[in-house]
Amino acid sequence: MDHSRFQQQCCTFIIIITIFVAGLATKTESIGINYGQIANNLPSPxxxxxxxxxxxxxKVKLYDADPKVLKAFANTGIEFMVGLGNEYLSKMKDPNKAQTWIKTNLLPYxxxxxxxxxxxGNEVLTFNDSSLTSCLLPAMQSVHTALVNLGLQKQITVTxxxxLAVLQTSYPPSSGTFRPDLASCLAPILSFHDKTGSPFLINAYPYFAYKDNPKQIPLDYVLFQPNQGMVDxxxxxxxxxxxxxxxxxxYSALGKxxxxxxxxxxxxxGWPSKGDEDEVGATVENARxxxxxVIKLSSKKGTPLKPDSDLNIYVFALFNENMKPGPTSERNYGLFKPDGSPAYNLGFSLSSSSSSTSSPPSNDAAKNGTSGSGAGAPPQPPTSSNGYLAISSAKSLERYHLIWLSLSFLLPLLMILKF
Incomplete structure (x- = not known):
């Protein structure tokens, strides 16, 4: 073989391997989180x-367009989904008001x-309020039109x-169908998504299914533990x-x-770490x-029906929110307590930069086996016996082991090219 041709082929191969190695080095797990603020004791943004x-x-889902939050996250690279609450729907039907809202609340940031x-809007179609339902699509259209007028439609989607109560049937998955009474509302909304390229958002809580039927639904099945599962x-x-x-x-309902x-x-x-007596399964162990x-699985691809689709998941929620109404569980969905300490050990160590928001764990936290990030040693990585997937250095070690193998293969080629 001609030596120059051999060198060209080797160079091409090295470029391919280099790109592969770079991809391994930069790949990170991606998860979204809901940042609710119905509380009077949360840390500053x-x-x-x-x-x-x-x-x-x-990624962060914010239930409003809090200016303090949007300002605090400038230049962080974190993506934001901001909310227009149900109380805004009637006003947002007016394109001029929608454009004014965007100019006032988003453009400055x-x-x-x-x-x-x-x-x-949030869960409007199952809110049982016909006036809200009739405003939903016009409000979405007005907000999108405003984004087009401002040249932001490629940067910001509307959804x-x-x-999950929009479904009439959800089991088995292939039988998924939307409620017949919502068909006339859903069809034009789905057409809007299709035309604008925006995603269909669903709030899905296996916890509720288990709480209502703990004798029929295996706990391991809802907690991602080893189990027989089911075949559609x-x-x-x-x-x-x-x-x-x-x-x-x-997906099946959409397909139909x-x-x-x-x-x-x-x-x-999400899953609550505490609940009332009748809220079966709301425990620290189940929540973690x-x-x-969920956080671990967010780095993987797809579901059985859509194996090549990205898993875009937003965990609910960042904090326990002490002013939320309803049962005890509503105030205990947070990954963190208001002082910035973990509500429980998720299986990864907090970076030292988070210690500024945290206080030493209280005696109650120590009794419950939860950890504070400001009290010395970080939470210990879990073992397989803990029943949940470790989000620790193991994945990074595996990634860098692959990088080392790739580089060890490249070095001999570089030596050949040298001569």
């Missing part, structure tokens, strides 16, 4: 930045703060969130966890209406298994 980063989150989406008789696809089954039920290619994002999912595994 400036101190929240480090907490978001230490979880490994790259662009492009420093990476705002990528606006969700208009809305739905409860129509597709022969195997499901070893309920969340993926719920996601695929939504002709929108099977719409991306489905999980705008909320569920949320820890």
């Amino acid at each position: 400036e101190n929240v930045v480090s907490l978001i980063k230490c979880v490994g989150a790259t 662009l492009p420093s703060t990476k705002i990528t989406s606006i969700f208009v 809305t969130t739905h409860s 008789p129509s597709t022969n696809l195997h499901y070893d966890n309920m969340l993926f089954a719920q996601i695929d039920a939504v 209406l002709g929108y099977g290619k719409l991306p489905v994002h999980i705008s909320e999912t 298994k569920y949320n820890g595994n």
Whole structure:
């Protein structure tokens, strides 16, 4: 073989390997998180930045357009989905008011703060309020039109969130169908998503299914623990966890209406660490298994029905929020306590930058086995016996082992080229 040709082929091969190695080195896990603020004891947004980063989150869902939060996250690279609450829907039907809202609440923070989406309304279709339902699509259209007028439509998408209760049937996943009474509302909304390229957002909580039927639904199945799972008789696809089954039920329902290619994002999912006596399963142990595994799985691809689709999941929630109404569980979905210490050990060590928001753990925290990030040693990585996937240095070690192998293969080639 001609020596120059051999050198060219080797150089091409080295370039390919280099790109592969670079991809391994830069690949990071990606998870979204819901940043709720129905509380009177939360840390300042400036101190929240480090907490978001230490979880490994790259996306945040904010229920409003809080200027303090948007300013604090400038130049962090973290993507924001901001919310227009249900109380805004009637006003947002007016395109001029929608444009004024965007100019006032979003433009001052662009492009420093990476705002990528606006969700208009929260679970409107299952709110049982016909006046809200009639306003939803016009409000979404007005906000999108305003973005077009401002030249932001390619940067910011418009969507809305739905409860899983929009489904009439969800089991088995292939039988997923939307409620017939919502068909007339959903069809034009799905058409809007299709035309604008925005995702269909669903709030999915396996916790609620388990709480209502603890004798029929295996706990391991909802917590991503080893289990027999279930096989969908129509597709022969195997499901070893309920969340993926719920996601695929939504995909099936969309497919039946002709929108099977719409991306489905999980705008909320989580598990409470505490509940009332009748809230079965609301424990620290179950919360850390569920949320820890959701964060771990976010770096993987797809569901059984959509294996090549990205898993876009937003964990609910960042903090325990002490002013939320309802049962005890509503105030105990947080990964963190208001002082910045972990509500429980998720299986990864917090970076030292988060210590500024944290206080030493209380005696109660020590009794409950939870950890504070400001009291010396960080939480210990879990072992396999803990029942949840470790988010630790193991994945990084595996990645850098692959990098080392790749480089060890490159060095001999470089020596050959030299001569």
